[in-house]
Amino acid sequence: MQYSQLIKEGLWTNNQAFVALLGLCPLLAVSNTLINSLGLGLATTMTLVCSNVTVSVIRKAIPNEIRLPVFVLVIASIVTAIELMMNAYFFELYKVLGIFVPLIVTNCAIIGRAESFAFRNPPHKAFLDGLFMGLGFTLALVLLGSVREILGAGTLFSGAALMFGKSAESWTVFLFEDYSGLLLAVLPPGAFIGLGLLIALKNSLDIQRKAYRKEFKEQSVDKMN
Amino acid sequence: MKSLWVTSPYLPPQNSVSKIMFKVLVALLPGIFLLALFFGWGVFVNILLAVLTALITEAIVLKLRQRPVLKSLKDLSAPLTAVLLGIAIPTVAPWWLIVLGTGFAIVIVKQLYGGLGSNLFNPAMAGYAFLLISFPQEMTAWAVPGSLNAWQFSDIIRLLFLEQLPEAITVDGITMATPLDAVKTQLAMNQESAVAVPATVERLFTQGWGWLSLGYFVGGLWLVQQRVVAWQIPLGILCALALISTGFYFYDDQSYSTPAFHLLAGATMVGAFFIATDPVTAATSPKGRFIFGFMIGALTYLIRVWGGYPDAMAFAVLLMNIAVPVIDYYTQPKVFGVRR
Numbered sequence: 001m002q003y004s005q006l007i008k009e010g011l012w013t014n015n016q017a018f019v020a021l022l023g024l025c026p027l028l029a030v031s032n033t034l035i036n037s038l039g040l041g042l043a044t045t046m047t048l049v050c051s052n053v054t055v056s057v058i059r060k061a062i063p064n065e066i067r068l069p070v071f072v073l074v075i076a077s078i079v080t081a082i083e084l085m086m087n088a089y090f091f092e093l094y095k096v097l098g099i100f101v102p103l104i105v106t107n108c109a110i111i112g113r114a115e116s117f118a119f120r121n122p123p124h125k126a127f128l129d130g131l132f133m134g135l136g137f138t139l140a141l142v143l144l145g146s147v148r149e150i151l152g153a154g155t156l157f158s159g160a161a162l163m164f165g166k167s168a169e170s171w172t173v174f175l176f177e178d179y180s181g182l183l184l185a186v187l188p189p190g191a192f193i194g195l196g197l198l199i200a201l202k203n204s205l206d207i208q209r210k211a212y213r214k215e216f217k218e219q220s221v222d223k224m225n
Numbered sequence: 226m227k228s229l230w231v232t233s234p235y236l237p238p239q240n241s242v243s244k245i246m247f248k249v250l251v252a253l254l255p256g257i258f259l260l261a262l263f264f265g266w267g268v269f270v271n272i273l274l275a276v277l278t279a280l281i282t283e284a285i286v287l288k289l290r291q292r293p294v295l296k297s298l299k300d301l302s303a304p305l306t307a308v309l310l311g312i313a314i315p316t317v318a319p320w321w322l323i324v325l326g327t328g329f330a331i332v333i334v335k336q337l338y339g340g341l342g343s344n345l346f347n348p349a350m351a352g353y354a355f356l357l358i359s360f361p362q363e364m365t366a367w368a369v370p371g372s373l374n375a376w377q378f379s380d381i382i383r384l385l386f387l388e389q390l391p392e393a394i395t396v397d398g399i400t401m402a403t404p405l406d407a408v409k410t411q412l413a414m415n416q417e418s419a420v421a422v423p424a425t426v427e428r429l430f431t432q433g434w435g436w437l438s439l440g441y442f443v444g445g446l447w448l449v450q451q452r453v454v455a456w457q458i459p460l461g462i463l464c465a466l467a468l469i470s471t472g473f474y475f476y477d478d479q480s481y482s483t484p485a486f487h488l489l490a491g492a493t494m495v496g497a498f499f500i501a502t503d504p505v506t507a508a509t510s511p512k513g514r515f516i517f518g519f520m521i522g523a524l525t526y527l528i529r530v531w532g533g534y535p536d537a538m539a540f541a542v543l544l545m546n547i548a549v550p551v552i553d554y555y556t557q558p559k560v561f562g563v564r565r
Contacts, residue, residue, distance in 0.1 A: 184359040193333065 003128060010132025017140035017195075018202050022109040026100045027141060028191040032152065035159045037145030038138065039093045040100060043082055045134025047104050048113060050078045052130030055118040062119075071114045072105075079105045093162040109137060140198070147194050152186035154179030242341070246301035248453045249499065250308060252444035256495065259440040260312055263433030265373030266381050267316030271323045275307035278327040286336040302341045306330055309349035309499060313492070313539075314356065315367045317400065320385050322363055326352040346546045347506045350539040357534065365535070366400040370433035373399065404429055405491045405535040408482060426485045438494040445498025454502035457511055461518020462497040462525070463488060469526045487526065496525070496538035506546045513549075513556035521545050 016022045023044070031037045054074050055062075062070050083101050086094040094101060104110070113133055118126040149156060154176040160168035184190045260268045283303040287294045297303075307327050314323055330352030338344040357364045373381065376391070383389045390399075402410060429435035448454045466487050473481040487493065492500075501507060501521050508517035521541045528537030 180360075182359050183361075184355055187358065189358075 003125075006125065006128045007132045010129060010134075011136045011139065014133075015136040015140060015202075016109040016112075016133055017137050018199050020109065020112070022112055023107040023137060024195075026103060026107060027137075027144065028188065028195065030097060030100050031141055031145040031148060031191055031194075032186050033149045033158055034142060034145045034156055035093075035163055036096060037141035039090070039163055040097055040104075041134075041138025041141040043086065043097075043101060044104055044107060044110070045131065045138055046082055047075065047078055047107075048110055048130040048134040048137075049127060050082075050130075051075045051110055051114055052118040052126040053123050054078070055114045056121060056123040056126035059119050067119060068111070068115070071111050071119075075110055075114070076105050090163060096159070096162060109133065143198060144191065144194050147198070148185045148190055150175060151182050151194075152184075152190065153181050242300045242302065245453050245504070246305045248451055249305055249448060250301070252448045252453075253308060253312070253441075253499065255440040255444050256437060257308075257312060259433070259437045260316070262374075263370040263437065264316040264368045265376065266378055267318075267368075267373070267385055268312060270320075270381065270385055271314060271316065271318070272308050272311035274320055275311040275323050275327045276304045278324045279303040279307035279331050282328050282331045283336065286332055287340075290336070290340075292340070297340065300341065303331055303335075306335065306348045306352075309495075310352050312495070313349070313353050314364060315400075316373070317366060317368050317384060318363050319388055322356060322360060326356040329355045342505055344505055347500060347503050347542055349503075350500055350542045353539045354543060357539065365403070365406060367403050368399055369401045370431075403491065403535065404432060404434055404486075405529065409535045426483065426489060429486065429489050434491070435489045438489045441494040441498060445494065448498060448502075454498065455507070455511075455514050457514035458502045458507055458518040458521075459497040461515040461520075462493070462501060462522040465519040465522025466493060466526055469523060473530075481530070487529070491529075491536040492538035493525070496521075496542065500538065501542050501545075506542075506549065508549050508552045508556070510553055510556040510558055512558075513552040516552055516556065517545055517549065520548070 010016075014020060017024075017027050026040055026044070030040045051071075051074055055071060058070075079102060082104070083094075086097075086101060113130060117129045121129070146156060149158065154174065156173040156175065157168075157171040160171040164171070182190075185194065257268060257272070280298060280303060284294050284298060287297055307330075310326055310330060311323060314326065330348040334346050334351040335341065335344045335348040338346075380391050383391075426435065429438075445454070445459060449456045449459070467484045470482065470484040470487040474483055482490075497518070501518060508514045521538075524541035524544055525537045528534065528540055532540075534540070
């Protein structure tokens with residue numbers, strides 16, 4: 001598999017959130033602001049990279065019959081390490097994300113990549129796959145998080161200090177004057193509706209691109225004739 | 226021959242979709258006039274805005290979905306949703322409230338699920354729940370009955386569109402808690418004697434809510450007589466509410482309201498006859514309809530008494546909409562001559 005194809009699959013054509021619809025629990029629960037989404041997305045990406053590389057390195061030593069328990073053990077220990085690290089360096093963000101950091105263990109996207117890619121591919125490819133699958137997931141989270149934050153509170157980057165330290169306190173952008181907020185967007189139904197609309201948007205972009213390419217091809221064929 | 230492909234019944238139905246919707250709209254008239262009488266002209270502005278929004282958004286989505294636009298607009302289902310939502314929100318609410326709610330109801334709840342006949346949830350009630358959850362303050366600001374009667378029409382327009390009040394009048398001066406809301410607040414403040422003060426039936430009538438319910442009741446009875454709505458659903462709702470509230474009232478008449486109060490307060494009547502009976506989202510078998518209605522009544526009581534919101538018809542209807550496929554599955558009538 002080509003490297004460029006790995007990148008394209010992770011970010012777009014096999015986006016874990018928009019196409020595979022994996023990891024919806026954290027995606028829907030945490031995406032109420034941009035910063036929360038970014039925090040959880042990066043933590044998930046880190047987990048994916050580490051678990052993919054680890055699984056890929058030891059793939060020849062894992063007996064086929066018990067590979068799933070081994071994956072779970074690997075992922076669980078990596079998540080524990082990341083959780084402890086967030087507890088130490090991003091304590092405020094860790095408190096906001098709460099139970100969803102340890103719950104990264106149960107994110108099906110991670111075990112899915114271990115099973116379907118890292119177990120069958122060399123470490124450098126598994127690393128790339130983990131990185132871009134994770135970034136694609138982060139992209140989805142951040143998009144949904146920004147939409148919900150804009151609609152729900154009329155702001156962007158609120159709580160940036162949780163991640164980037166005290167100097168980021170002034171980053172919050174207030175997009176509308178006097179905005180009372182659309183509460184539904186912050187509540188769980190807003191996450192479902194928002195995700196549905198974003199997936200629809202992605203699909204319609206894909207359809208348009210396909211139609212455009214087809215037209216382009218036909219035109220070039222015409223020219224050659 | 227084309228007719229061979231048509232299965233029974235061979236007699237054409239007496240009610241077409243647009244005829245049904247038109248009859249429901251006519252049956253709503255007494256309620257709408259009483260609403261205007263007690264709570265001001267704003268209701269007509271709300272209904273007008275809602276119908277316009279519904280027609281425009283429906284036309285746009287139908288166009289995007291490449292479906293015949295005029296045919297669907299003519300069946301009057303979108304205006305009916307709009308009118309139901311228009312009478313459900315306060316008459317002093319700002320204009321964008323009804324526009325947002327109707328747009329959500331038509332675009333997301335009705336058309337994205339596939340349009341009339343395919344929508345899982347009752348569009349009007351989903352729109353109402355969307356507004357109630359998103360804008361609780363605007364959605365519970367009901368006018369003091371009769372307080373707007375002396376107003377010029379231009380004053381009402383200015384209130385709805387510019388959110389400007391006439392001089393020497395404050396928002397708190399023209400709005401008050403609904404009877405159901407008052408019960409809830411009293412219960413929260415003082416567990417002991419919650420019901421006695423605000424929750425009598427006489428108060429319901431002096432505040433207009435009782436007359437309003439009777440207006441909807443009369444219109445609803447006409448609909449049942451015309452066989453536009455199935456009688457099992459309203460009967461189930463009213464039975465459940467009456468039975469359960471009677472039980473609790475006799476158990477403790479200090480903290481539970483009377484059955485008459487529950488039947489006449491809030492959205493009980495309009496919900497029972499006009500909302501829960503929506504042919505698309507309600508159960509379809511006779512037995513299933515009664516169960517559907519009974520469960521709505523029971524849920525309404527549960528949420529009213531122990532839930533977070535003062536009234537519960539919208540939530541009860543939406544919750545039971547989810548249960549409709551299961552109800553229909555287990556109450557399918559037996560085919561004649563077939564043993565199961």
